[in-house]
Amino acid sequence: MEDVLVFIQEQILLVAALAILVVALYRRESASGGAKLSISQVVQAMNTDVAVLLDVRESKEFGQGHVANAINIPHGKIGDSLNQLEKHREKQIIVTDSMGQHSGTVSRLLAKSGFTVARMQGGMGEWKNDGLPLVKG
DSSP states (O other): OHHHHHHHHHTHHHHHHHHHHHHHHHHHHHHHTOEEEOHHHHHHHHHTTSEEEEEOSOHHHHHTOBOTTOEEOOGGGGGGOGGGGGGGTTSEEEEEOSSSTTHHHHHHHHHHTTOEEEEETTHHHHHHHTTOOOBOO
């Protein structure tokens, strides 16, 4: 541990540059995946029919409980399944998964394909924690 502290002291400019690059990369990656919407913003967008919810969890997990009218395309198959979303191109696509681990990657792919994209903050884990209704099957 003492060696690490000595290195940081001796290489303060390198450490500072690395920290700045990490923060810049984090911001860029966060922004490129679309805005993060709260659960209430997602519900409002779906209820006013300006958005559709894309659930990128695996089909088995989706079947155990999902938001009504959500579209399920597992994250590993999204590249080959973009045609399923074409009829929703004029709407915002809100991406969700279990806890946010795949929604950023999928959102970036959709944005590069010309879709208007956002991500549901907290994923389905937050939806369930808030006690909101789920459809099974």
